[in-house]
Amino acid sequence: MLFFIKKLITFLIIPPGIIIVLLFVSAFFIKKRWKIVNIALAGIIYLISIEPVKDMFIIPLEDAYNIPSIESIKTCDAYVVLGGGLNENAPDLVGEGQLTSESLPRVIDAYRLYRMERKPIILSGGRVYGKKPEAEVAKRFLISLGVSEKDIITEENSKDTYENAQLVKEILSKKGLKRIVLITSAFHMKRSEQLFKKHFSFVLPYPTGYRTSRSDYTIMSYMPHGENIAFVAYSVKEYLGILFYRLKS
Numbered sequence: 001m002l003f004f005i006k007k008l009i010t011f012l013i014i015p016p017g018i019i020i021v022l023l024f025v026s027a028f029f030i031k032k033r034w035k036i037v038n039i040a041l042a043g044i045i046y047l048i049s050i051e052p053v054k055d056m057f058i059i060p061l062e063d064a065y066n067i068p069s070i071e072s073i074k075t076c077d078a079y080v081v082l083g084g085g086l087n088e089n090a091p092d093l094v095g096e097g098q099l100t101s102e103s104l105p106r107v108i109d110a111y112r113l114y115r116m117e118r119k120p121i122i123l124s125g126g127r128v129y130g131k132k133p134e135a136e137v138a139k140r141f142l143i144s145l146g147v148s149e150k151d152i153i154t155e156e157n158s159k160d161t162y163e164n165a166q167l168v169k170e171i172l173s174k175k176g177l178k179r180i181v182l183i184t185s186a187f188h189m190k191r192s193e194q195l196f197k198k199h200f201s202f203v204l205p206y207p208t209g210y211r212t213s214r215s216d217y218t219i220m221s222y223m224p225h226g227e228n229i230a231f232v233a234y235s236v237k238e239y240l241g242i243l244f245y246r247l248k249s
Contacts, residue, residue: 004219011223016049020224048232049224055212057235062186062212065193065205074117076204077177078153081110082164082184082192083125083134084209094144097137105209106183107138111145113181113206121147122171122180124155124164133157161192161241169199178202185209187234191241 011017023042027035047053084102092098099107103125110121121142125134133156143149155171158164172180179202184192186207196203211231 007220007223011225014226016045016226016229017224020046020049045229046224049226049228051221051225051228052217054228054231054235057232058187059212061188061190061235061238062207062210064190065186065207068181068204068206070116072204073113073181073206076119076179076181076202078120078122078172078180079110079113079206080122080124080168080180080182080196081106081138082161082182082188083123083138083158084185084188086125086130086132086134086137088130088132094140097132097140099134099138099141102185102209103134103138106185107141109206109208110183111142111147113183114147114151118151119181120151120153120175120177122153122155122168124158124168126155126157126159126163128159161188161195162245164192165195165199168196172200180204181206183208185211187211187231187238191238191245194242194245 012021020042023038023045027038027042030038084106085100086103087098087100089096090098107123113119114121123135123138123142125138127133133154135154135156139149139152139154142152153171153175155164155167158167168180172178178200180196180200181204182189182192182196183206186209189205189207193203193205
């Protein structure tokens with residue numbers, strides 16, 4: 001019980017919990033027409049900050065593809081890893097710059113696949129806001145794990161998934177590589193495959209970095225958490241991107 005009380009207090013005094021509490025409490029001290037607005041806003045923030053609602057948005061994206069079999073992976077020519085963010089000047093064991101929690105599972109799974117079936121690894125990710133291309137940091141990380149530098153190809157100019165697909169195609173066409181294993185976060189895979197299929201005749205989706213635990217919900221699942229809001233936002237962005245490129249094609 002003490003553990004639950006500590007967790008409850010923590011959820012209520014840090015955002016978004018404290019914002020929900022303040023909106024709800026303030027509703028009792030303001031004019032009637034604003035009471036409804038405050039209570040409604042508190043309700044919306046609460047809903048998008050709990051795990052079950054977050055899962056409603058993200059699971060349909062994550063369930064779009066299964067992890068492929070080793071046999072199907074062996075039929076491909078290369079591993080293509082999409083960038084997912086970079087902490088540019090963060091200290092690292094082998095230099096400056098670390099991959100974010102979104103990028104790291106993608107690169108690690110590329111390394112795992114490389115250990116099972118050695119193929120070229122294409123790292124796609126340029127400079128979005130900083131000075132270092134993400135692909136450069138990812139390459140350094142893979143080399144530190146023992147991947148041969150000659151098996152790593154970097155694409156350092158793309159700024160979004162649309163450019164990832166275009167520029168990777170240009171690189172691989174010159175090398176005669178046509179069948180790719182596409183590695184990205186599970187919730188990002190549907191839009192990514194949609195774009196890469198415009199440039200490649202064969203794309204094998206390899207989803208990773210799942211953000212849903214798939215376990216039974218507990219009372220803690222209904223506590224507000226900022227990370228859940230972030231993933232609702234990421235999911236909405238993916239749905240809008242999928243719709244945009246469908247209408248555009």
